[in-house]
Amino acid sequence: MRIVVTGATGYVGSRLVTALLANQHEVVAASRNPERLKRLGWFDDVAPLTLDASDPVSLRAAFASAGPVDVVYYLVHGIGQPGFRDADKAAATNLAVAARDAGVRRIVYLGGFVPADEALSDVLRYLVAAADPGVVPAGAYDLSGPTTSSYRELLKTYARVSGRWHAALPVGRVDTALASLITGVALPVPQGLAEDLVESLDHPMVASVSGLRDRVPDPPGGLLCVDDAIALALAGGSNRRPKPVNALTDPHQSPASGWCPQADSDPAWAGGDAQHIRRLARAITPPIARPTLRLVNVVPGPLAGMLRTGLDILFTLTPKARAA
Numbered sequence: 001m002r003i004v005v006t007g008a009t010g011y012v013g014s015r016l017v018t019a020l021l022a023n024q025h026e027v028v029a030a031s032r033n034p035e036r037l038k039r040l041g042w043f044d045d046v047a048p049l050t051l052d053a054s055d056p057v058s059l060r061a062a063f064a065s066a067g068p069v070d071v072v073y074y075l076v077h078g079i080g081q082p083g084f085r086d087a088d089k090a091a092a093t094n095l096a097v098a099a100r101d102a103g104v105r106r107i108v109y110l111g112g113f114v115p116a117d118e119a120l121s122d123v124l125r126y127l128v129a130a131a132d133p134g135v136v137p138a139g140a141y142d143l144s145g146p147t148t149s150s151y152r153e154l155l156k157t158y159a160r161v162s163g164r165w166h167a168a169l170p171v172g173r174v175d176t177a178l179a180s181l182i183t184g185v186a187l188p189v190p191q192g193l194a195e196d197l198v199e200s201l202d203h204p205m206v207a208s209v210s211g212l213r214d215r216v217p218d219p220p221g222g223l224l225c226v227d228d229a230i231a232l233a234l235a236g237g238s239n240r241r242p243k244p245v246n247a248l249t250d251p252h253q254s255p256a257s258g259w260c261p262q263a264d265s266d267p268a269w270a271g272g273d274a275q276h277i278r279r280l281a282r283a284i285t286p287p288i289a290r291p292t293l294r295l296v297n298v299v300p301g302p303l304a305g306m307l308r309t310g311l312d313i314l315f316t317l318t319p320k321a322r323a324a
Contacts, residue, residue: 001131002068004028006051006095007075009036012110012123014265016073018246019124021045025131028066039264041244053091059098071131072099074109106133119145119224119232129216141210146223154226161230 003020007013008029020027021042029037030051037048049066052058053076063069074095077088092109099107108130110123126143130136149157152168159166179198224232245263 001070002026003131004030004049004066004069004072006030006053006073009265010075011266013075014040014245014263016124016127017042017046019128023128030062041246041264053095054087056094056098059094063098063102069102069104071106071108072104074107119229122223125219126212126216136215141212145225147225149226157226158230161227
């Protein structure tokens with residue numbers, strides 16, 4: 001089939017393009033800035049398309065230039081941006097109208113936050129299957145893993161699998177809006193994203209029974225459990241250069257360890273406190289001393305978080321010299 005993937009430069013989108021190409025589909029990769037597509041490993045195997053879901057004019061022009069399209073994947077989400085919920089609804093509506101007018105018969109929309117314990121390779125399996133209406137009829141489906149876990153259990157599992165020290169400190173009833181502000185400063189991710197994720201903790205994220213597993217058979221060996229998904233995400237190497245997203249040995253590979261994001265489609269802020277510290281320190285460290293920055297990997301998690309926050313503040317307060 002001829003398939004348009006919006007959000008093709010994102011974490012899920014870039015890996016979905018890889019999976020669709022592996023299944024012999026013809027992929028049109030859509031982005032507001034097609035120049036960004038050139039840095040991705042599968043660029044030569046897709047047709048680039050300029051598309052801005054927030055702009056109806058851009059959408060009409062995009063579908064007019066794309067030619068016949070069988071399926072559109074909608075993976076564009078503005079989480080972390082002010083008013084992203086309303087913006088997402090408007091953008092999704094814009095795309096649905098433009099796709100209908102262009103004769104597209106099927107849109108696959110991937111929502112966020114649900115469920116809490118999915119594994120990425122299983123999500124990609126379901127997304128690829130969803131292109132075929134004979135396999136997945138029109139409707140809403142929850143993607144669920146083989147186990148159910150609370151947020152507390154997820155944190156404990158991550159600590160155990162990663163071998164990191166973990167301690168729980170009860171703080172009573174703290175408003176998530178206040179907690180999100182603190183988290184936005186403490187975590188090495190965009191502040192808006194951290195705030196939205198923390199505020200989502202107010203809501204249970206348990207997948208409902210939707211019958212999807214009856215339509216799409218489980219992969220050999222079954223769906224990934226939480227332990228295996230976390231272990232795969234932490235199995236990245238320490239490459240100095242990102243790998244092409246289509247060259248990853250497993251779609252779960254992430255920048256959990258290493259000097260650079262594991263995939264060329266992963267954001268620059270990914271990688272956790274240790275990588276963020278190294279990136280900041282490299283800016284002020286002579287080249288001959290940079291190999292010693294690998295010692296950051298042994299810094300305990302809480303200390304690394306405080307050190308990263310301190311460096312962020314220091315760099316923010318440091319006057320920037322500009323050439324005349």
